[in-house]
Amino acid sequence: MAEEHVELTIKSTSGSVKHRFGVEERAKRVLEYAIKHIPLNPNPPRPYVMRLERTGAVLDPNETLARQDVRDGDTVLVQAAEPTDG
Numbered sequence: 001m002a003e004e005h006v007e008l009t010i011k012s013t014s015g016s017v018k019h020r021f022g023v024e025e026r027a028k029r030v031l032e033y034a035i036k037h038i039p040l041n042p043n044p045p046r047p048y049v050m051r052l053e054r055t056g057a058v059l060d061p062n063e064t065l066a067r068q069d070v071r072d073g074d075t076v077l078v079q080a081a082e083p084t085d086g
Contacts, residue, residue: 008070027059034076
């Protein structure tokens, strides 16, 4: 049985790109793709946050796309992490 795929638009303030991912891939693959192809800083001062535009949910990089309700045609926003007050 062939793996299901989703076509995602990945957006950041530096640009956007579309790519097809397997639904069983971990969300960190989306971030790795964005870093390479938008391109984004591979070593940001704070980790990037991935947010599903449709729901506003933050994606767990270590969880699969399917388990996080990522659907074909969705847009994933890659954002700089919010600074925390110390």
